[in-house]
Amino acid sequence: MVCRLLEALLSAAQRGEVMESSEQCPPDSAHQEVNPVFLQQLRELDIPEEAARQALLHTRNVSAEEAAMYYFNKLENEEEGDEDMMFKMVFVVNMELSMGVGKVAAQVGHAAVALYQAMQEKNTWREMVWKWDHAGAKKIVLQGTNTAHLLELQALAMSLSLPTKLIQDAGLTQVEPGSSTVLAIMGEEEMVNNVTGSLKLL
Template sequence: MSSGNAGSDNPGSGAGQLLFQPNEEAVAQIMSLGFSRNAAIRALFYTGNQTADQAADWLLENNDKNLDTPLETDLQGTSDSSDEDEFLTTDTFKMVFVVNMELQMGVGKVAAQVAHAALSLFRSMMEDEVKAEMIMAWGHLGETKVVVRGDSTTQLEMLAVQAAGLQVDHYLVQDAGLTQVTPGSKTVLAVFGKVDDVNRVTGSLKLL
């Protein structure tokens, strides 16, 4: 697959671009999938410069955008914005969903539970002005979402406690039990925050 023209691989060398040093190993991995270097750099920037897998997921979600626009254009575009917009580009955020694999839910059930977790955490955060700004920043930077595997209910509960201890926003879904699982089953844990903070909770888990 390809997301851009070969002639757009150079992401530019403006002041904003120089502040971001991409993970070159991840860049090479993403380019091996058929994406341009510029697209790879943009994806790594908007997913916290972590892994090729997370960046590739972001590219697939945002493939309708012009991925060959140099990253420096985005950064320059925010330099003349209001104070509120300046906040939106200060940090990168992501939302991670930990699915309880112990429950052996079907694909549709997992999708429904992830959606439940996302909406519940979103609504909860929007009730707080500061947290709502974090959500706005997340939306401004592509709404990075990652789904990972959780081994058991016990693990999800432990991760929720860990998130609380780190003051990382989270929501643990307890299902009504109308289909597939027993009432009160803990199906999905949603965790949201700055990329580095979320990785401290879920960074060791494998993608679903």
């Protein structure tokens, strides 16, 4: 499968569809920007955009072929070395607020989007998100006792360097403004379990 994908890139190069990076991307921007032509070619191979960008940066925008080889080699090594490593995102709902089903669903949605956006700020977090998504994007909703409990869990998660996001509601429906509704935590499964492993499913 990988060989066929690389053969497709080579074929495109022979037809003149693959352009040299010097024609598209100035050398001094190679560390900051990726060649859009190469990025598109990698996306056509079903490589996730963030992974494609990282592959191009690591190979200095030389070519889509080089980036594809880097990506597939890295993926193969990760599958061999991190076979048992799984990631998950958990949502701890503040049960003290007695929110309705729809309200809880909306707040969990807010938490998922907010944490995902926050994790785009660091390279290591972006890679974690990619691995999590690649492995099925596992998500678990759990019960938290009250606001103090959510804050305690957040502090513990942060002490373990796990990305977190605490949602505070605007107070337009059901709860008071500023109420802490849902805590989202992301990370390697065993690490997250150190924080939320004793909690009950919602």
